[in-house]
Amino acid sequence: xxxxxxxxxxxxxxTDRLGRRYGRVWGLRDCxxxxxAGAVAGLVGPNxxxxxxxxxxxxxxxxxxxxxVSIFGETSRAYHAATLARVGYVAQDHPLYRDFSxxxxxxxxxxxxxxxxxxxxxxxxxxxxxxxxxxxxxLSGGQRAQVSLTMALAKRAPLLVLDEPxxxxxxxxxxxxxxEVTAVAAETGLTVIISSHVVSELERLCDWLIVLSGGHVQxxxxxxxxxxxxxxxxxxxxxxxxxxxxxxx
Amino acid sequence: xxxxxxxxxxxxxxxxxxxxxxxxxxAILVGTSMRAAFGHDGLTPCLARSQGAGCPTGVTAFMNxxxxxxxxxxxxxxxxxxxxxxxxxxxxLIARELEYGTWRLAWSQSVPRARWxxxxxxxxxxxxxxxxxxxxxxxxxxxxPMDRLTGHLQHNIYDFEGLVPTAYILCAFGFxxxxxxxxxxSIPAMIAxxxxxxxxxxxxxxxxxxHFMTPLTTSHTQLNxxxxxxxxxxxxxxxxxxGHIGDWVLSVQRxxxxxxxxxxxxxxxxxxxxxxxxxxxxxxxxxIWLLHRRAA
Numbered sequence: 001x002x003x004x005x006x007x008x009x010x011x012x013x014x015t016d017r018l019g020r021r022y023g024r025v026w027g028l029r030d031c032x033x034x035x036x037a038g039a040v041a042g043l044v045g046p047n048x049x050x051x052x053x054x055x056x057x058x059x060x061x062x063x064x065x066x067x068x069v070s071i072f073g074e075t076s077r078a079y080h081a082a083t084l085a086r087v088g089y090v091a092q093d094h095p096l097y098r099d100f101s102x103x104x105x106x107x108x109x110x111x112x113x114x115x116x117x118x119x120x121x122x123x124x125x126x127x128x129x130x131x132x133x134x135x136x137x138x139l140s141g142g143q144r145a146q147v148s149l150t151m152a153l154a155k156r157a158p159l160l161v162l163d164e165p166x167x168x169x170x171x172x173x174x175x176x177x178x179x180e181v182t183a184v185a186a187e188t189g190l191t192v193i194i195s196s197h198v199v200s201e202l203e204r205l206c207d208w209l210i211v212l213s214g215g216h217v218q219x220x221x222x223x224x225x226x227x228x229x230x231x232x233x234x235x236x237x238x239x240x241x242x243x244x245x246x247x248x249x
Numbered sequence: 250x251x252x253x254x255x256x257x258x259x260x261x262x263x264x265x266x267x268x269x270x271x272x273x274x275x276a277i278l279v280g281t282s283m284r285a286a287f288g289h290d291g292l293t294p295c296l297a298r299s300q301g302a303g304c305p306t307g308v309t310a311f312m313n314x315x316x317x318x319x320x321x322x323x324x325x326x327x328x329x330x331x332x333x334x335x336x337x338x339x340x341x342l343i344a345r346e347l348e349y350g351t352w353r354l355a356w357s358q359s360v361p362r363a364r365w366x367x368x369x370x371x372x373x374x375x376x377x378x379x380x381x382x383x384x385x386x387x388x389x390x391x392x393x394p395m396d397r398l399t400g401h402l403q404h405n406i407y408d409f410e411g412l413v414p415t416a417y418i419l420c421a422f423g424f425x426x427x428x429x430x431x432x433x434x435s436i437p438a439m440i441a442x443x444x445x446x447x448x449x450x451x452x453x454x455x456x457x458x459x460h461f462m463t464p465l466t467t468s469h470t471q472l473n474x475x476x477x478x479x480x481x482x483x484x485x486x487x488x489x490x491x492g493h494i495g496d497w498v499l500s501v502q503r504x505x506x507x508x509x510x511x512x513x514x515x516x517x518x519x520x521x522x523x524x525x526x527x528x529x530x531x532x533x534x535x536x537i538w539l540l541h542r543r544a545a
Contacts, residue, residue: 059357079541084359091353097257098349104256111252112358112365148354155359 010073012037012159012191013058018067020053027053028215031067035193035208040185042206042223043195044238049212051195052092055163058193059087071159085115088152092164094144096136102147103132109151121154142173146180153184160184162194166201178205203234211241218242250360254372261338265380272384276391283315287394296397300494301487308398308487315395324405331414332446334380335421338373340438343536344429363541370426370533377422381415388414398487400495400511404454411518416525421446423532430536453524459499461520464507467491 011034018031028050035041045051056062058069063078070076076083096105102125110116125132130143139147145165152160162181166174178201185192196202202209209226211219218241219226223234230237255262287293290311295304343366346352356362388409389396401410408414424442432438489496495511509517 061353061357079356079361079363081359081361081364084357084361087357089353089357091350091357093350095350095352095354097351097354099260100256108253108256109358111250112360114359151354 010037011035012039012072013041013193014070015054015058016067016070018054018057018069019065020050020057020062021065026065026215028057028212031212031217033210033217033220035191035210037072037191038189039208039222040182040192040194040206041208041210042202043193043210043212044199044202044242045195045197045212046242047197050215051197051212052163054212055089055161055193055195058159059089059161060084061089085113085155086157086159088155088157088160090145090148090152090160090162090165093168094141094148094165096144096147098137099135101133101135102130102139105136105147105151106132106154109154113155115156117154117156120156121150124150124153140173141169142176145169145173145177149177149180149184153190158191160190160192162192164195164197167196167198174201181205199235199238209234209238211238213242250365250368251372254369257369258338258373258376262376265334265338265376269380269383269387273387276387280391280393283391283394286311286314287397292394292398296494300492301398302492311398312487324409328405328408328450329447331381331417332421332443332450335377335418335423335446336425336439336442338377339422339425340429340442341435342369342373342426342429343540344433344435344438347429347433348435361541363537366537366540370537374419374422374533377418378415381418385410385412385414396495398494400489400497400514402495402497402509402511402514402517407514407517408454411514412522413518413525416522416529417446417450419529420449420525420532423529423536427532427536427539430539449528453521457524458517458521459509461517462509462513464499464509467506467508468504 013033013035015031015033018033019029020027021029031050031054043051043054053062057064057078058071058076060076060078060080060083068075071083071086074082074086076086097108100108106118106121109121110118122132125147128143128146130139130146136144136147145168149162149165152162165181166177169177181192181194182205184190194202194205207223209219209221209223210217219237226237227234230240232240290307291304292301292307292311295301295307301308343352346355355365389411392401392406392410396406396410399406401407408417421442424446425438428438428442429435432441488494489498489508490501491498491506491508491510493511495514497509497511499507499509501507
């Protein structure tokens with residue numbers, strides 16, 4: 001399944017006045033966004049900006065307090081199989097079962113996803129040189145990140161969501177992971193949403209930018225257009241909007 | 250999902266199997282010698298004849314050798330074992346996923362979280378029922394000769410036979426699963442589940458069980474039991490002061506004996522197992538409902 005199935009005009013992701021309240025505090029509010037099919041969208045914001053809240057609502061792991069999410073035109077319903085099946089997700093810190101082997105993890109993926117592509121999973125870890133018999137706890141951080149990414153890809157979902165995928169990795173593993181994501185996005189035309197609080201690494205990766213701060217969307221659009229409009233570099237642009245200085249502009 | 254449940258819980262299953270094998274070996278060793286002694290002391294014909302009242306020497310010899318198998322402190326401590334099994338298996342079931350962050354992995358696959366939990370609970374509950382039934386069968390087999398003298402309605406015997414041991418395990422398991430979801434940490438969830446389990450377990454045993462059914466009364470004068478073993482109402486009195494083996498004497502006051510007759514064993518077991526299974530079902534149902542409804 002790719003974004004072509006949806007007819008091309010529908011955005012890959014649309015959120016409409018999306019909000020989530022924790023007790024009396026809003027973790028995210030009034031979030032309205034479109035991300036077009038095939039985009040690699042960077043979601044930037046300081047810790048506590050609401051990034052994880054937004055991502056969890058997108059993938060159906062968290063129910064919105066208000067508003068809604070739709071993926072390729074279909075409204076998402078939190079905790080429902082149909083919604084969960086449409087998003088591949090790599091969570092922060094790449095959680096995997098420590099005493100499972102890589103092959104066990106893939107077995108789990110196959111058992112829990114009707115669209116699972118075992119061939120894809122196998123080819124990817126072979127290409128990366130990760131032995132499938134090895135236990136997760138014996139893998140390096142970089143390898144774990146790759147296994148997590150592989151599981152998300154083998155789900156064959158049209159939307160891929162990566163939450164802080166490189167923040168726990170060393171610089172070399174970071175580079176490798178970023179390269180891998182870029183290659184996958186280019187090859188498959190998959191729509192990718194990738195969050196980070198490290199601005200520099202998103203610059204190379206993203207053609208779409210979303211800046212989130214204080215539970216609100218401060219800026220969203222195609223990276224090149226935003227840079228041209230504001231006549232400033234990527235990093236400066238992000239910083240300006242993160243600090244809230246540019247809100248009135 | 251069945252494979253996933255098995256893969257995640259197989260080490261617990263092997264652990265339980267090891268405990269069961271250990272118990273079986275002990276039971277075979279002691280149980281065999283108990284059976285031999287039972288034949289030696291000529292207790293079978295004596296029981297048939299006189300409910301044990303007519304052969305005090307045989308009964309005394311047997312009780313002196315094996316009486317500790319039913320009434321030593323060990324069995325009073327062993328009552329916590331079903332609770333320990335239940336909380337050890339139950340608390341990590343959800344809490345471990347929350348502690349290690351793997352819930353984001355488990356619940357973002359294409360299986361909704363409530364179904365993920367329901368399948369796991371069905372599998373693990375099934376395993377615990379098999380374990381409980383097997384442990385009960387081993388203990389019941391091992392104690393069979395002793396039970397012919399004591400019956401199995403009294404404290405420390407009743408609690409390890411029939412349906413209740415399995416029901417105790419399930420109840421502790423249900424409490425622990427729910428506690429794991431609410432507290433989100435395995436060890437505190439074990440403690441938070443075990444304490445109310447133990448409290449309920451003891452209150453049911455000592456407050457409610459004696460009154461599951463209206464006790465019968467009888468008076469001393471109807472009795473036909475001679476010393477040294479008869480006319481007592483401790484666990485090792487054969488027969489009981491009521492004149493029958495296995496009656497559970499609740500009190501003796503001014504010649505009036507209040508007791509539960511031995512043949513109420515299965516009715517009592519059904520009532521008590523029903524209480525604990527209902528508690529287990531309520532806890533597990535709440536856990537599934539909460540997981541279905543609320544954000545983690």
